[in-house]
Amino acid sequence: MNFLALVKLTIPVMMGYIPLGMAFGLLLSKLLIPWYYALFMSMFIFAGSGQFLILTLFASQATILEIGIATFLLNLRHTFYGLSMISTFKEFSWKKHYLIFGLTDETFALLKTSEVPEANREKAYLWITFLNQCYWIVGSVVGAILGNILPFNYEGIEFSLTALFVVLSIELYKKNKLHKPFFVSLIIGFLGMLVFPPQKMLILSLCLAAFVLIVFKRSMESGK
Amino acid sequence: MESSYLIGGIIMAMCATYATRVIPFIWFRTREPSPLIKYIELNMPVMIMVILVFYALKDVKWEIYPYGLAEIIGVSVAIGLHVKFKNALLSIFIATLVYMVLIQKIL
Numbered sequence: 001m002n003f004l005a006l007v008k009l010t011i012p013v014m015m016g017y018i019p020l021g022m023a024f025g026l027l028l029s030k031l032l033i034p035w036y037y038a039l040f041m042s043m044f045i046f047a048g049s050g051q052f053l054i055l056t057l058f059a060s061q062a063t064i065l066e067i068g069i070a071t072f073l074l075n076l077r078h079t080f081y082g083l084s085m086i087s088t089f090k091e092f093s094w095k096k097h098y099l100i101f102g103l104t105d106e107t108f109a110l111l112k113t114s115e116v117p118e119a120n121r122e123k124a125y126l127w128i129t130f131l132n133q134c135y136w137i138v139g140s141v142v143g144a145i146l147g148n149i150l151p152f153n154y155e156g157i158e159f160s161l162t163a164l165f166v167v168l169s170i171e172l173y174k175k176n177k178l179h180k181p182f183f184v185s186l187i188i189g190f191l192g193m194l195v196f197p198p199q200k201m202l203i204l205s206l207c208l209a210a211f212v213l214i215v216f217k218r219s220m221e222s223g224k
Numbered sequence: 225m226e227s228s229y230l231i232g233g234i235i236m237a238m239c240a241t242y243a244t245r246v247i248p249f250i251w252f253r254t255r256e257p258s259p260l261i262k263y264i265e266l267n268m269p270v271m272i273m274v275i276l277v278f279y280a281l282k283d284v285k286w287e288i289y290p291y292g293l294a295e296i297i298g299v300s301v302a303i304g305l306h307v308k309f310k311n312a313l314l315s316i317f318i319a320t321l322v323y324m325v326l327i328q329k330i331l
Binding site: 008011012015031032033037040041044045046047050051054057058064065067068069071072075076077078079080081082083084085086087089096097100101103105108109112153154155156157159160161162163164165166167168169170171172173175176177178181182184185186188189190192193198201202205206209210213214217220 | 225229230231232233234235236237238239240241242243244245246247248249252257260261262263264265266267268269270271272273274275276277278279280281282283294295298299302303306307312313315316317319320323324326327328
């Protein structure tokens with residue numbers, strides 16, 4: 001896969017990360033935190049909703065331990081992503097630590113659906129992760145410095161991430177041998193959205209999905 | 225805010241976030257993944273992706289005007305285009321455009 005194809009692959013994430021990063025930077029500047037902290041956070045933490053959470057915790061003067069616990073719990077869902085990447089990353093060199101570090105929702109989504117030949121996989125994955133992080137960094141720094149003077153109305157552009165997840169769901173549905181997990185997760189996701197409290201919706205739905213997947217393994221594998 | 229507090233918080237958040245992502249790799253570094261883990265590895269991604277769709281829609285206010293209409297239309301456009309043309313970029317781009325026009329100009 002050449003570089004241009006990789007950039008093309010990450011365009012949907014760029015369309016989501018730049019405006020979302022800008023929203024993050026804007027919020028940071030409203031808390032009167034210097035702009036270079038937006039740079040540090042996006043470089044060293046690289047977690048979308050996690051960074052928004054940390055800003056709210058900063059604003060309420062939470063202790064450093066509280067920040068650690070809250071971030072850990074919010075990002076616990078990423079454990080499932082790692083679990084789905086174990087055998088893929090196994091053959092990779094030490095550079096896989098950057099891939100693990102950069103395993104956000106959107107990076108996971110792209111890595112899991114991109115069809116890279118095995119020989120180039122490590123390099124391509126590193127580029128995808130790096131490009132995604134660059135978009136996020138650029139967005140958050142631009143937002144922190146000039147978020148409130150930009151005239152362009154980009155309201156709603158973050159829908160590109162929703163559309164990305166929709167498209168990749170269809171791709172994974174077609175790729176997966178078993179079709180039942182897809183339909184089960186439609187039900188879980190729908191009910192989770194209506195029933196679970198919004199901040200805990202993702203982790204609760206994922207745990208429920210994993211639970212159903214394991215307990216009903218036999219019926220998942222029967223039929224098609 | 226003091227810089228020592230901000231830097232401390234950032235380092236803590238960095239470690240906590242990395243920990244959530246590295247746990248499975250540490251756990252299975254020495255152990256061979258069981259058939260059950262392989263089954264999860266194979267089937268969990270599609271479930272994660274579908275749930276992420278609903279997660280992205282979690283803040284929609286379904287009970288008040290415009291009743292999530294823009295989101296429903298946007299998602300439908302993405303599904304329709306993708307099933308028909310199988311071009312990810314096209315589906316995502318058009319769906320986002322439709323959504324932006326809807327919430328900025330129409331609804």
